[in-house]
Amino acid sequence: MPLLTMSEITKSFPGVRALDGVDLDVAEGEVHCLLGQNGAGKSTLIKVLSGAHQPDAGRLTWRDRPVRLPTPVSAMRLGIATIYQELDLVEHVSVAENIFLGHEIATRGIVRPREARARAAALLARLGHPEIDPAATVGSLSAAGAQIVSMARALSHDARLIIMDEPSAALDPDEVGNLFRIVESLTADGVSVVYISHRLEEIRRIGDRVSVLKDGRVVARDLPARTTPTDELVARMTGRDVRHVFPDRPGRPPRSEPVLRVEGLAREGEFAPVDLELRPGEIVGLAGLVGSGRSEILETLYGARRPTAGRVLVDGRPLRPGSIPAAVRAGIGLAPEERKSQALLMLESVTRNVTVSCLPRFSRGGWLDRARERAAAHRHTRDLALSPDDPERPVRTFSGGNQQKAVLARWLLRGCRVLLLDEPTRGVDAGARAELYAVVRRLADEGVCVLLVSSELPEVLGLADRVLVLREGRVVHEAPARELDEHRVLDLVMEGSPA
């Protein structure tokens, strides 16, 4: 009898069908591994299981009884605990208080700190970490320590099912060993674990069954974790899909002088020295997992982070390090990863979002010529086929793809020559993606050079001319995109970890 069964779970967001009829079951005491590329629907699935999202359709069964999980608390009551990738602990508060946050040990509202500490100590000991002091603040612990506290919290709820989202991402190799021991002792007690990781070797070591998620569907189930060959797993995760229709590459390789040169650029603890050249008309992709240093390289290049070594040159002239205005003046533009929080003024119109980077152009002595401002913004939004074609509407009323066009228009208006794109199609639906790809390729054809970061490998391989593969802050491979395929890149970014 399975502990939990999900059948035909569907969940849509505006423009995206994140889960498209997912069937999944978890048996008691097993480690069920979930594999899938970014955007495959893993996070949404976790959120449905933890009560954070409500499915649009489908059924959940817990010990043969149909259940609903309207809130995270109801999931916890049932015995489902989730350990998120971003640990959700309160830093300034003690370990014991964090563990019992929300279900404090108390009599008529008066907490009993001594008992809380004693029970916290027992839980920590059960997890093999009796040395963590329940009275210490969580902020004083290492990443591994914080993770143990998260797990202790899960256990404090008498969880029967623990969902672990990339639990090893923040851990050192020997700490990962301890994590595995904990998982083994939990399953020995009959607790089930849904384990999500990009690291195939981990799945081999502790997994029982593997399910593969792709485009919101389970494309493979009941694969034995220990014996399924890497090739097969990778093949299930990849493969053609409708979202990726790429424009043709121009035949000739660009020959002109590089516009952007990066020499030994590095940030300690984030990425090792990188060398890079971008020529007009070229799209270069950075491939790698989250945390491999992709976004960090982009942001450092842009001056949003200060490099610890190396420099960035545009047309042979070095940029002042750590200065965004210097980068922007030199003709670099960034379309950041988090569009809403890092790029857009959500309350403002598209026009105002487009012109915000070059207001002085439309002003004399600080006085804005609004007619000219509007005309210039409209020219670029029409050029990018903003839809609906009404740039005076607030940007928040547009779809993700059209919001991204507003960001691109901002830099085109500025006359930008180097475009840094961080996850340009996140939250953009299928049809609009192809359109964005075509826009990016056309900009390149017009002489802009593009540096592209994406979690979606097909996007990097399909759109870029040249690809740099990153693993743990290092460039491990560089090749023309047409000489690479998803298998090869996935092998490069996944297999060897941790180095």
Added chain:
Amino acid sequence: MNAPANVASNSAPPHPAHGKPRSRRFPLDVRQLSLVGVLIALAVVGTLTKPDEFLAAENLRLILTQASVIGVVTVGVTFVIIGGGIDLSVGAVVALASVWATTVATQDFGLGGMLLCSVLVGLGCGLVNGLLIAYGPMVPFIATLAMLAAARGLALQISDGKTQVVTVDAVLDLGVQDSYVLGVPPIVLVFALVCVIGWLLLNRTTFGRRTVAVGGNPEASRLAGIAVKRQRLLLYLLSGLCCGIAAFLLIILTGSGQNTNGNLYELDAIAAAIIGGTLLSGGRGTILGSVLGVLVFTTITNLFALNNLQTDIQQIAKGAIIVAAVLVQKGRSTT
């Protein structure tokens, strides 16, 4: 859903039609209209309870004059709040500027010297606030709270707690009836001018546009290449400048300078801005809304004075209006 790889394609997905196009907007939005409604209601109450006195030119002039000092301060505070900050020091800065500009030594320089002194003290306090917040490690609440305490203390020290009477005739003349332009006191004219300049600054200049951007999304503004720190510094300078001007108006109005001037102006100014529709979290607000907010509060004060009601009830009414105004906005702005 497989769109052709063609840039000019019209195949982008259809849109949920949120809201109407805003290209031609009516100059007043809902929250401002509701404030105008409140003002009208207050006027009706005033006319009914004191038919002879409320609508008299003398009383309307009084309301506007009383609104002027706090109004100028509110314009500055509105900018700071739209820019994502807060300025708690305005009342204390008004006190300090009014005291400094009325010392015997300053009065020797006449009207020009006093005005210059008042403005410079305001700018100086704004500069300190701005540097601490934009380039230093302090959050606006704490930095301006510290300035509140320090400026009050300095004002007390300079004046020794005494009322400093103005003896410069040129300054005193600005407060008497002879100086009225078409029946409007110069103080009110200055207030009107500050409002107009404030409106233009917010709606027609790069400075205003950047203020909205920095307040609405500082990270996006930084990544768009805006000098966020400089913008923040300028905002506190602007607030300080408004305090300096307001202090000088207060000197004209009272013919003196005292360390107790501007008491609780910070709360009145913030309250006026908020009921005028300025988001406390920044990124949205209007000068017109703030001015209406000031007028509502001043008219209430006037009504209570005319009817000889206690100030405690007046305070309760103020509180109720703040709550009601925010409720109206929350109900309307969830688009």
